[in-house]
Amino acid sequence: MLQMSETNPNWEAVIGLETHVQLGTDSKIFTSASTSFGDEPNTHIDPVVCGLPGTLPVLNKKVLEYAVKASMALNLTVAEHSKFDRKQYFYPDLPKNYQISQFDEPIAENGWIEVEVAEKGKETYIKKIGIERLHMEEDAGKLVHAGSDRLAGSTHSLVDFNRAGVALAEIVSKPDLRTGREAAEYASEIRRIMRYLGVSDGNMQEGSLRCDVNISVRRGPDAPFGTKVEIKNMNSFSAIQKACDYEINRQIKAYETGLVVKQETRLWDEGKQLTKSMRSKEGSSDYRYFPDPDLGPIEVKIDLREKWRSELPELPAAKRHRYAEEYGLSAYDSRVLTDEYSMAKYFEAVVLAGADPKSASNWITGDISAFLKVKKQDFTNFPFLPEELAEMIQLINDGKISGKIAKEILPELSEKGGSPQKMINEKGLGMITDIDVISPMIDELLGTFPKEVSAFRDGKNKLLGFFIGQLMKKTDGKVDPKLANQILNQKLRG
């Protein structure tokens, strides 16, 4: 689908994303130091992390497994032969003055994912986004700038190497994205896939998932590319969208007023909602990659690769399609249910326990999600078991409880779990479905309202609602409304 800039139809934006995903292993990529987040500075360091002479990095096999699984989930071709290279640059967060990364032989290349682009008030569409490559590398440490809250004006800096050497997968998209919304949806789909795989928690606030955006604009799809600008420092999907949209407009405006768009790195300022120049890219970024002599090459054999492939879960896009086709759910419901793996798993278990998918979807995305949101929990350790929700849905469908009663008992069930049937028995909440019980109740009711009865018989049909209302009021809504309607009709008309 061709998408022109929303504000200016003569321009097209070209956007590519570089996504760094922290792989959730216990130890670092090349050494056994812990990857635990949020501890005292420099707790998780050792001679390899600090890059001391004579140390030997050895690849964590789990990192390779996670990288290969992520690659397969992104439809990339896993390389038969791959290696690590040294990327040289000086910065105090990098203990060795080089980063171990992969240059010309990444673990995987040439894939794609399917992204569903949904935006309020616009038609939802599906777009295939190409992925250039995925490679493994080590993360850098963290800097604290002293004497100022920013680099500028600081007198010196403090270094914490806890994060240095944590495994990263860098995923590079093709320049297939055209709007801020597409970029945000792409990033959130990448995170969803990583979470489904269990290879990363994708927590953007803690930096487990970081996106850099490359963006340029051109006069239509056949025009040559404009100057590429890199944007950093976005820590939410909505920030990615807003930063892209801001930058697209900034560049168009620059071109249209005869200004130059410089090749540079810009930072997204969340407070001011704009991008600002960080520093022009000088020609000095010469990384002089060369193969790391400390690390031998990697050859993922077919049987190991296929074993890992067999462990991949059904992925979000496949689930979205299946929910729509197999269960007849709307695109919207399918999207909501598959957003988090734990919710999708729960939903499927409820359906497997015999509930109809539509009711299951309504309860899960409605009342139960609202309950969990308040409690700041997800479906992982939810005490109200899938079979129990299925049982509750069955009770409603069988007319044994009303939807209203179900909503009433749901908070307690969500809190503690348990059988809904047992709970309604204990609390006496079951619906009254016995004609021999309802019939005398209605006789008594009609006896209390003789005026209304004769009015009804004179043609005021609307009064039927009044009688039902009175009956429900008397019985706390426990009478089966369908049955009550029938009996009332019989008695009033008979």
Place this chain on the structure above:
Amino acid sequence: MTKINANDVRKVAKLARLELSDDLIETYTLQLEKILEYVAQLEKIDTKNIPPTTRAVEVINAFRDDISQNTNIREELIDLAPHREGDFFRVPKILSE
């Protein structure tokens, strides 16, 4: 044949964050050229049928298991640095990226 000039040396020095006077640039240009000439002898060897290699011992798939361990030498490691401040490594003011 390999030839290195003063500008190449200036670039390499800049990348290595070395500040060199013009005299030293000249000295190193000559020295580096000699080194490159010496190494260039290797070009005489016929390597047509030898596959390229990047290390002396070709060990494929050397892995370790994902087990985290604390080495408990944090203090010694931080003390190795030229400057420490509390539990941090202290570095001078950062001038440019």
